[in-house]
Amino acid sequence: MDRTNLLPIGQFAQASGLSITALRHYDASGVLTPAFVDPDTGYRYFRRDQLRGAQLVRALRQLDMPVERVRALLAGGGGDAADLERALRAHLEAAERRLDVQRSVVHSLLTRLTGPSGPTGSTGSSGLAGLTEGAEMNHRVTLRQSTPERVLVLGATVNHHGLDPFLRTAYEKLYAVAGRGPLTFTGPAFVRYHGLCDEENETLVEACLPFWESGAQPGELGEGMSVRDDPERTYACTVVEGAATAFPEILTAYDAVANWIAEHGFTFAGPVRSTFLRWTGTPDDPDNQMEIAWPVAEPGAAPESDPDLRGVPRSK
Known part of the structure; x- marks a missing residue:
């Protein structure tokens, strides 16, 4: 040649x-x-x-x-030049989103290290211990007992990118079915996460509406919907407000609850849930209020069958 x-x-x-x-x-x-x-x-x-x-x-x-x-x-x-241009612009937008998330995570970690009373180093804490204490100082964790509830559920397996679009569409469908009942709601809407939901991992996410089991019942359910009866449970929970309800700041609340459960000797007894106590539709609105709640059991109790009881959502 x-x-x-x-x-x-x-x-x-x-x-x-x-x-x-x-x-x-x-x-x-x-x-x-x-x-x-x-x-x-x-x-x-x-x-x-x-x-x-x-x-x-x-x-x-x-x-x-x-x-x-x-x-x-x-x-x-x-x-093709046009394809390359579109790909470059999309790549830049994705990189800017990742940078925004990384910046928020760093600020969140610095806040947890610093805490409301100054650097944790001033109290003798440092490293991982400082991060743990910083999170717990900003989130008060309590136990509460729930009552049995009937729940209208629509789930999907999604990752970080598909989470918000799924939730918006799911609640539109759930409220449409509830309105035809009409169902009597017994509490605010909540989301149940069955595993890790981030850019690399998909998990089952369930949009949930609790309603009165003795009142009107839903008629024809939409595709993928179901009605479930949740038993009485004990939850370890904390409430977050305002900017703390936005991703990734809200992850500190999940961490605080998880640490509290582990340190107090309880068993993780099911997937974590986030409840929209007050929601404006804008993630960092000062009027937002959410509860992060994990079902718990006494040590040695058999947990629910779930692929990842320690799952934390990565977007909201």
Whole structure:
């Protein structure tokens, strides 16, 4: 084969700014395939006109764009400019959202370390102990006993990105069915989380409306809906208000309740729930009020069958 217009992998690596190891990886993953591989030596050669594509790969990977996404964008010899522009804008928006979350998490951690009375270090606490104490100083955890309740439920398995759209749609459907009853509500709406719900993990999330079991009952249920009878339970709970109801600040409330349960020797007896005691529709509205409640049992009691009783929602 005429190799006049081919660059060996070493020269191509220098020109593109990609290491030889990276070029081999992108070859194996189908992102950047050599023009020729010597059958005797296994040496890889690239065309000179592949250099611009390699430089684009380097830039996209510097943005932490997944290899699979890079491969899709470059399919067919470099991809479409309009598709690439849309992908870059979407990637930037996602990165800005992640940065906002990271900034909020850092501020939340600093608040938990500092606490309302100054740095925890001033009281002799530091590290993980300081984080724990900072969270508990801002969240008073109490036990309450519930009464048996009948609940209209609509669930779905979602991750962080699908959580809010699902809840909005679910409650629209639930309230429509309840209005045809009409059902008599016995308490505010709540959400039950059966596991970890974040960007990497999906879990079953249930939108719930409690109603009077001796009154009108729902007629025809929508797809995926059910009616459940929840037994009397003991809950460890805390109430959060205003900006503390927004993600990720609200995670400190889940942590505080979980720590309290563990430190007081109780058993986690079911999935956690968040109740909209007062909700304006805007996550950080000062008038918002939510209760975070975990069902608990005495040590040794058999918990509910659930894939992850320690699940915490990652968005709201």
